[in-house]
Amino acid sequence: MAEYYAKSLELSGIPALTLTNLKHAERIAFDIGGSLTKLAFFSKISHKRALYTINPNTKSNCETEEEGWRLHFINFETKYIESCLDFVKQNVMGRSTDVNGKIIKATGGGAHKYKQLINEKLGVEISKEDEIQCLIKGCNFLLKNIPDEAFIYEKHSNPPYKFQSPSNQPLFPYLLVNIGSGVSMMKVISDTEVERIGGTSLGGGSFWGLGSLLTKAKGFDELLELAEKGDHRLVDMLVKDIYGGSYDLIGLPGDIIASSFGKAARSASDTSTHLHERIKKGKLS
Amino acid sequence: MPWFGMDIGGTLAKLVYFEPTDVTPDEEELEVETLRTIRRYLTSNVAYGSDGVRDVHLEMKNVKLAGRVGTLHFIRFPTASMKSFIELAKEKKLATLADTICATGGGAYKFEEDFNKEVELALHKLDELQMLIQGINFIDDTYPSECFYWAHPDDEEQCKKVPFDFSDPYPYLVVNIGSGVSIIAVKSQGDYARVSGTSLGGGTFLGLCCLLTGCNTFEEAIEMAAQGDSKKVDKLVKDIYGGDYDKFNLPGHVVASSFGHMMCEDHRKTVCKEDLARSTLVTITNNIGSIARMTALNHGINKVVFVGNFLRVNPIAMKLLAYAMEYWSKGQLKALFLEHEGHFGAVGCLIELIKEKR
Numbered sequence: 023m024a025e026y027y028a029k030s031l032e033l034s035g036i037p038a039l040t041l042t043n044l045k046h047a048e049r050i051a052f053d054i055g056g057s058l059t060k061l062a063f064f065s066k067i068s069h070k071r072a073l074y075t076i077n078p079n080t081k082s083n084c085e086t087e088e089e090g091w092r093l094h095f096i097n098f099e100t101k102y103i104e105s106c107l108d109f110v111k112q113n114v115m116g117r118s119t120d121v122n123g124k125i126i127k128a129t130g131g132g133a134h135k136y137k138q139l140i141n142e143k144l145g146v147e148i149s150k151e152d153e154i155q156c157l158i159k160g161c162n163f164l165l166k167n168i169p170d171e172a173f174i175y176e177k178h179s180n181p182p183y184k185f186q187s188p189s190n191q192p193l194f195p196y197l198l199v200n201i202g203s204g205v206s207m208m209k210v211i212s213d214t215e216v217e218r219i220g221g222t223s224l225g226g227g228s229f230w231g232l233g234s235l236l237t238k239a240k241g242f243d244e245l246l247e248l249a250e251k252g253d254h255r256l257v258d259m260l261v262k263d264i265y266g267g268s269y270d271l272i273g274l275p276g277d278i279i280a281s282s283f284g285k286a287a288r289s290a291s292d293t294s295t296h297l298h299e300r301i302k303k304g305k306l307s
Numbered sequence: 308m309p310w311f312g313m314d315i316g317g318t319l320a321k322l323v324y325f326e327p328t329d330v331t332p333d334e335e336e337l338e339v340e341t342l343r344t345i346r347r348y349l350t351s352n353v354a355y356g357s358d359g360v361r362d363v364h365l366e367m368k369n370v371k372l373a374g375r376v377g378t379l380h381f382i383r384f385p386t387a388s389m390k391s392f393i394e395l396a397k398e399k400k401l402a403t404l405a406d407t408i409c410a411t412g413g414g415a416y417k418f419e420e421d422f423n424k425e426v427e428l429a430l431h432k433l434d435e436l437q438m439l440i441q442g443i444n445f446i447d448d449t450y451p452s453e454c455f456y457w458a459h460p461d462d463e464e465q466c467k468k469v470p471f472d473f474s475d476p477y478p479y480l481v482v483n484i485g486s487g488v489s490i491i492a493v494k495s496q497g498d499y500a501r502v503s504g505t506s507l508g509g510g511t512f513l514g515l516c517c518l519l520t521g522c523n524t525f526e527e528a529i530e531m532a533a534q535g536d537s538k539k540v541d542k543l544v545k546d547i548y549g550g551d552y553d554k555f556n557l558p559g560h561v562v563a564s565s566f567g568h569m570m571c572e573d574h575r576k577t578v579c580k581e582d583l584a585r586s587t588l589v590t591i592t593n594n595i596g597s598i599a600r601m602t603a604l605n606h607g608i609n610k611v612v613f614v615g616n617f618l619r620v621n622p623i624a625m626k627l628l629a630y631a632m633e634y635w636s637k638g639q640l641k642a643l644f645l646e647h648e649g650h651f652g653a654v655g656c657l658i659e660l661i662k663e664k665r
Contacts, residue, residue, distance in 0.1 A: 055547070056542055056546070056547040056563060056564055056567060057542075057564075057567070057570065101571070131544075131547035131548040131549070131552070132547070134548050134549050134550070135547070135548060135549035152554065153554075154554065154555075202564075203542055203547065203563060203564035203567050204562075204563040204564040204567070206555075218555045220597075222594065222597060223541070223561075223562040223563060223564055223565045223567075223590065223593065223594075224507075224565055224590065224594055225564050225565075225567075226564075227542055227563075227564030227565070227566065227567035227570070228564060228565045228566045228567065228590070230567075230569075230570040231540075231564075231565075231566030231567055231568065231569030231570050232515075232566045232569065233570075234569050234570045234575065235519055235566070235569050235575065235583070236518055236519070242570070257514070258506070259317050259486055259487070259510055261413070263317065264316065264317040264413030264414065264417065265413035265416045265417055266413070266416050266417030266418075266419075267416065269413065271434050272436070272501050278506075279487075279506040280317060280413075280486060280487040280506060280510075281317055281318075281485075281486035281487040281506055281508050281510030281511060281514075282506045282507055282510075282511045283510065283511045283514030283515050283518070284317060284318070284486050284487070284508075284510030284511065284514055285514065286513075286514030286515065286517055286518050287318075287510075287513045287514045287516075287517040287523075
């Protein structure tokens with residue numbers, strides 16, 4: 023049965039390995055977004071831990087077995103939600119339709135949209151948790167408890183990534199920019215208080231959508247690979263393309279983008295093989 | 308004479324020419340041959356070369372400038388054809404009549420050397436934002452019903468242009484949509500500053516459309532967009548939520564993710580070029596509207612004037628901007644438009660030339 027299941031998952035697009043650990047999940051949470059579904063789950067893990075200091079008096083073992091919780095993260099395209107729910111039903115819920123002590127929660131737009139499907143497949147009524155409350159709860163939890171969760175990127179530093187430890191500095195207020203299919207910008211005031219103060223429809227979904235139209239890339243990851251190789255300056259119109267240099271009066275350096283894709287109209291007939299790479303980079307910026 | 312103003316932008320070069328109409332018979336006799344040639348060439352044609360155009364419908368008659376009366380003509384050509392323009396200026400011996408031309412836009416810097424060498428003309432370079440404001444002030448004082456707004460922008464039947472009295476304008480925001488976008492806050496006469504902008508402008512619309520649909524000109528792109536349906540291309544709030552997103556007052560019909568359906572092959576098969584052009588137009592326009600709205604809010608300004616050649620022959624974008632500003636600000640912000648679209652920089656230069664002559 024397991025092999026059959028693994029195979030049918032492959033056919034539907036989710037690599038079987040992705041969901042393997044889900045079998046041991048004690049708590050599962052879904053965030054069903056516009057393009058991607060994110061799953062987080064806790065499972066009990068036993069592992070051996072090596073002891074580096076041995077107490078000569080007690081003559082204890084040099085390793086110890088510990089049990090702990092492990093937090094797993096997986097994601098897949100929302101269009102495969104049904105296969106995932108089937109897997110959960112078969113492997114996590116057991117044969118009976120009651121929750122059996124497993125805790126399952128859901129959030130995101132899809133928790134509302136797929137409410138009935140979840141009910142049918144898992145036989146449970148999942149109440150939709152508020153997406154924004156979950157987002158800040160999750161953010162605050164990770165920021166307060168996980169070392170090196172947050173980081174800063176400094177282009178000209180070596181290394182460019184600077185990791186931040188949870189500190190005694192006040193966490194609130196902070197601006198949270200959630201870049202999913204679309205973008206929401208929120209002011210986080212406390213553990214529970216948040217205000218959506220802006221957003222834009224030009225998000226990850228736009229990059230993925232435009233990238234799929236403009237290149238032959240199959241999938242988000244391939245688009246990112248292409249973008250890394252591309253040179254956006256061949257597609258975007260920079261300040262120096264218009265001014266011949268920098269626009270000093272208002273302090274705009276020559277290599278700032280004045281018009282994204284501003285050169286694309288002229289090079290539309292360009293059949294160079296590098297065109298799609300250049301375009302990708304143009305879109306990411 | 309001749310009196311010109313030039314604005315050389317990223318995509319288009321704009322030229323404004325003052326044709327004196329108060330020429331007395333004596334003056335006409337003494338008129339230098341070169342000047343007459345230029346005057347006749349410009350005023351008896353509406354198309355120049357393969358891509359120069361005179362916007363006859365924008366012509367302004369009986370304009371008083373420095374004691375003369377004349378007609379203002381508005382001409383544009385692609386900046387990519389600058390070489391042809393320079394050759395023409397050389398051929399018409401422009402340098403024998405004037406030693407400088409007042410010019411603005413990035414091209415005034417980029418092509419300065421070419422003008423010096425080929426045409427033997429010095430370009431008096433002027434700042435594009437200063438010229439823009441100067442041009443707006445002059446035209447608004449001179450042309451009746453220059454400023455207007457759209458009443459009922461979301462209702463096809465009732466939608467119409469209504470004149471707006473801009474005589475007491477301050478403070479106002481200017482959103483100049485050219486290849487890229489600059490947003491200028493004008494607090495009072497002479498007190499203005501660029502406060503924001505975006506690289507997602509008219510150049511982006513044209514560039515993306517050409518790549519996505521294979522079209523070649525702005526007019527073609529606009530025509531395709533007029534026939535398309537962006538809802539097949541964009542992912543709406545209701546596509547994600549199955550309805551409205553009540554908590555944040557986002558109705559189901561609002562776009563959550565532009566081009567958000569296009570990662571899916573099935574969806575790609577159902578859309579046509581017109582839909583893609585429409586979505587590009589809607590995406591660029593709404594993004595500009597959103598940034599304009601937030602900038603207006605930050606500066607406590609409630610009048611937002613949209614100018615620039617992106618809005619030329621583009622009522623879809625104008626109405627979208629009008630609707631979006633009103634809707635998202637709950638009626639607090641007013642979107643205003645000007646008839647002379649992207650010609651203000653060039654006009655500002657012409658005014659500067661006149662000032663220098665005094």
